Amino acid sequence: MKELVIIGSCMLLPPSPSPTPHHSTKQKHSSLSPTRLSPAKLSCSSVDSTAAPRPPLLTSVRQDLTPRHRNRLKYYADLASKLAEDGKLEDFLMIAETVLVSGTPHWQFVASLSVKLVSAGVSGFLRDGKRQTFIDFFYRVDKLGLRPSALIDGSGRKLLARECRRLADDGKLEDVVGLMEILSGFGFSIKEFVDPFRIVNMCVERCDPDMAIRYACIVPHAHVIFSYAIHEFGKKRDLMSALNVFDASKCNSNGPNMYTWRAMIDACGHCGDYLKSRYIYEELLTQKVTPNIYVFNSIMNVNAKDLSFTLHVYKQMQNLGVSADVTSYNILLKACCLAERVDLAQKIYIEMEHKASTGELKLDVFTYSTIIKAFADAKMWQMALKVKEDMLSSGVTPNMFTWSSLLSACANVGLVGKAIQVFEEMLQAGCEPNSQSCNILLHACVEAYQYDRAFRMFQLWKESGIQKIFQSKESSASTGNLVTEGAGENYNMPSDISDTEHLCIDKVVPFTPTTATYNILMKACGTDYCRAKDLMDEMKLAGLSPNHISWSILIDVRGRSGDVGGALQALKIMREAGPEPDVIAYTTAIKACVKNKNLKVAFSLFEEMKRYGLKPNLVTYNTLLRARRRYGSLHEVQQCLAIYQDMRKAGYSANDYFLKELIEEWCEGVIQDNNQDQSLLRLGSSCNKSGIEKPQSLLLEVVAAHLQKDIADNLVVDLRGLTKVEARIVILAVLRMMKERCTLGQHL
Template sequence: MRDLVIVFPSSSLITNPHHHHHNHRRRYATAPEHNRKTKYTSSLTKQLPSLSSANHLSNHFPDAVRWTPDGSVEYYADFASRLAEDGRIQDVALIAETLAAESGANAARFASMVDSDLLSKGIALNLRQGKVESVVYTLKRIEKVGIAPLDLVNDDSSVKLMRKQFRAMANSVQVEKAVDLMEILAGFRFKIKDLVDPFDVIKICVDISNPQLALRYACFLPHTEILLCRIILGFGKKGDMVSVMTAYEACKQILDAPNMYIYRTMIDVCGLCGDYVKSRYIYEDLLKEDIKPNIYVMNSLMNVNSHDLGYTLKVYKSMQKLNVTADMTSYNILLKTCCLAGRVDLAQDIYKEAKRMESSGLLKLDAFTYCTIIKVFADAKMWKMALKVKEDMQSVGVTPNTHTWSSLISACANAGLVEQANQLFEEMLASGCEPNSQCFNILLHACVEACQYDRAFRLFQSWKGSSAKEALYADGIISKGGTFSPNKLNQQGPGSLVKSNSSPFIQASNRFFFKPTTATYNILLKACGTDYYRGKELMDEMKSLGLAPNQITWSTLIDICGGSGDVEGAVRILRTMHSDGTRPDVVAYTTAIKICAENKSLKLAFSLFEEMRRFQIKPNWVTYNTLLKARSKYGSLLEVRQCLAIYQDMRKAGYKPNDHFLKELIEEWCEGVIQENSQSQNKASDLEGTDFGRPVSLLIEKVASHLQERTSGHLAIDLQGLTKVEARLVVLAVLRMIKEDYTRGDVVKDDLVIILGTGEANTDSGKQEVAVKDALVKLLKDELSLVVLPAGQRRVLDITQDARFVDDADQNTEHTSENTKSIVGMSTTRRPAILERLMVTKASLHKWLQRKK
């Protein structure tokens, strides 16, 4: 075997062990103390072909350690042990790797001879110095020669040191490095879960949006499927559906068999992310693979799709087909679905079935079941049925909890039964159930809805322990002589006093703790009526308690201020809302707009509408309707255009406006053209009574198109498909627009062209066009003294959504604008047709515009 030379930076010479084998331990020379504290690096120079060559190198490297086959493995084992004692574990690994490269037998002998205690001490020394990365990679290298890494780090102190450093790495940007090192340790069968809480590592991977790292980590830990579920759930709570699907697809590759827990988690996460359609696909994939889902998967699927009654019932029927027995959770979800859908009848049937199964011993109804069915009846204002359910649950020994009592109180409150709600509250206290803020808020809301404002404030003051005695005297619960009146207490509400064995009464605030919420103050604000200063005091009080006013709070305060007629104050509160850090919503703006409209500050109302559009706050139906009804009549074209723009925007948003109301205003505005000329006082609606029942929106859209899409002063009115009344309104609207534009300096440049249609004389549409033509000629000539001439006939080719001109009898009418190209109601048949037109001359329009009223 050839000589091997290893060079160490030390001032002492280690001679050939062949000459000093009997005392090689004593002749081991250590480096000076100052050299031991420096970072030690060793390097393998190269294998030498002969001893003479090694001797030649020793002149240059006096610290060379020469190895020869006879008994040298023992020497290197002893030497490595000494290096390990000094903490030079990387050099130990180098020696081990070198021996392993030379001979497997030598490596095995080296592993059996090296001092494991000294090696453990060296590893512990490195761990105390924070070199956990160096330790892990050294363990990986020495494992190759047969040294068991677990035997070197099995003491409690080493494990504690590793745990401390791994936790520090996992909580920093080094989490990926920590996973790399733990993956190596996992190969040694090290208990990784003892180093770091696996859920903490998963959470960090979720926070940094690294699903691949999380999956890698989960795969080298026991109970991988639980960690995979935690990964899916973590990204689901974050709303990262892309990472969720990445983890889900990886689960299918990692796990050998379908795991119902993972499918259930995936369906729940779809609900968290609002992607209920994806949950259905997952369920369908299960069925396609002939995998029978368990009851937990089915319940999760129903719960995620509880907003869809039809689909939930479909899943319930599938459970019966698949022989999956429904449990109590299944019935609770079904009742919840009925509650969301407002299906009281179906909820009653499900409740009866659940009771039947309970009587058979197959189910045991819980408090959630009773609470849900009570809520169904409460929302439907069926308070008697809700009380009947309370009797049912008490008869089987189920004690109503706080949520049950809240639902019962709400059932009576929704029905306007304030006294009954108070009585239930007292019954709740007598049963020993502690009320929560929701119970108090429900009672306050019941008083406000019943317009018992003073009572709401008295209850509030007594509950929070302030001015309790005065409130009780005011309600008559305590007489002037100090006598307690329980009947009066039941009539007036909980009042904050109940009977006590030691005294006739105690304050309720001594029995339970009532902490007002933002919702509490929002309810009380509604009880302020138009008393702005009282409302302001309430807001200051809630701020002093650390409660932040929300959008409802500000909107209510705006309404209170506006109720007293203070428009400027209401708008000022809206501005304060901005500066206070609360972004106004559609309710706040709509409230301010309503106040402006009610006080005839229409310009301010429309400016607030434009402002909310700038802030990208979508108006709702109330916003649009408030603006459309703000005017009792139109005085200018600008006002008409404003309202028509709002009308069209409202229809595009999917809301149905009050067409007839707007039609009456537009009709009155249009007829102003006739009234100004003192020719007639008749309205269009008085001329023909056969137009009722037609879609009013078509007329308004036609008016809007002509008033808002006029270009370059060229006028062409398209009346195709309109009746006499509608055609009259459209023509009058355009004439009024021309008149208002004229007063602002716009000059009529061309003749006014009126398009009547393409109907044949013998058809119904042709007869209607003749009637429209006669009515318009009468209107324009007799009532307005305008000159009306036939504009010639134009041949058109009927094509769907387009009309292409193929011939023109009058070459001087090319100015008829692009509006004439949009022909409404034309036939889809490709055939030439005659376009009937009238023309109001430019000269007569000038005379009409210059005519005095």
């Protein structure tokens, strides 16, 4: 135990014993705390009982100090401040403890200290890299009942902030969070040390939700940090980490916080887990909490691909008395657009227009752009242009998304001239075209089979850029734009331009082709493989990488020219040098084989894509089912039936027309080849005309079930439960199987 001895005016402090190392930092700090001294112990000397008399200690200091006592407190405070400035922290602590145990209030002792001197001395250890000494001192100060943050001035806080930023710059996430946890416990406001969002971003980059939780728990307004962390983990597609932070935020809050719940729903949307977002939304409702409009908008936006659920949430919002805002309606329009329900989108738009006329809503650019896109996708170009006029009359300026949707509305119906007119209006409005708008214009030309026009536009834009031309006149503010199609070929000048008016180039917008640009032009090559290959090479020289669509188009060009071998070679090169072939590339190659009557290779490609783990799509199945238009061998029919059953298992609605014809012709072949009585055919025809009570798909399932068995071995056919038409087709199928066996020389 340390004992304070005062001899004359000289104060002696026995050296402190070396602290015993501990594994835990907290335990180490507590072991370094000096033993509190009692006033009785302070009144006697442990060094020499015959020592000279010493000044009296502050043994009975009252809150209303006398001048004499104030002078003594000032003396000890000044002495402690100078000792701290000199880095003698042990001496400072001993004086502080002596003064405090004598009854001096903590706040009076701190008020008597020179914070500038104490801060300078303590910060020196931090400046010298002795961060642990700095922390240990504050632990012992805190144990004495003093507030550590009161002993550091502005300069010391700046030094602390510099140390925290240095740790963050060095990527020492655990060190910086640990230091700020300690400083927060000492009463420091840590938000001034490091940008809180920077720390959260470091946690997200490290995929460390636990560290993000630790940090969020020590900052003021923790719900903001929790929400930001959830949002950032969601953007990184780390749903599990986002959920961990979300669960911690619920434990840290007294009740549901709408910020964090909304952030979690949005994170589910970023990660594509729509069902999880619904569970979170339902959990909020079960707590008898009414979500605010932002939570409702988030859950509707995340589930916008499911129109029925979106409408269900919208009705719940109305039932709970939450008024929809313009964002709510915009999300409803988006859901209708995704579901291709232009009729419902039109009704919602009319309702929004009515509310806008009464001042309840103010439609924004997203509203108009979404309804224009809905009309564009439905090929209702006139309605799309009408909405544009409504938009302009309401004082809303179209943005790039609006103009792109208007261009698509005209391009989807092959109105190239109208699309170019819209393009000119976009330039006149001051909206600079981007690659997407230019691609839509080229796509319009390709869809209208105006291939040369597309290539002329592309070549001119690439060489000269897109010229924004305006009509100039001193007394007129009217303007007009011209889009040049090719060298020496312009649109007609406006007829109302007088001699005093002239056209000037306002600005030339550089044109930067994209991979999509080259893909569109490759489609315009038709069967010209060399030209398409040159475009792909040009794409590579421009620093662009051909994607799956590029290779699929190249395969299609080869297939349409009748070069099946070339199509297969392009597929092989794609696998070796390009991206891994996807279902579209395989389907395109299968289509090329079917078109050129190479069915064996087509079916082998189908099996190959399944071996690579690719799931066929509806186009793949239909291409193979329509490949055989005449009856062949049992193996061929069974091959088609296997594809048909695989298609049904994959969840696709099958078009049974071609397969039904194939099976009927294959079964009828046994009668036609043996010149049987045509009355059987008429019977079959009458049965077919009488109607098949069951759907064709069920009929095919019955036939498929029998054909998959080796019925010809035992010649036993179970016809129970079959209709007349089904029974007839099954019997004919068995007869056909028997005939094929006899033809091959096999005995029944």
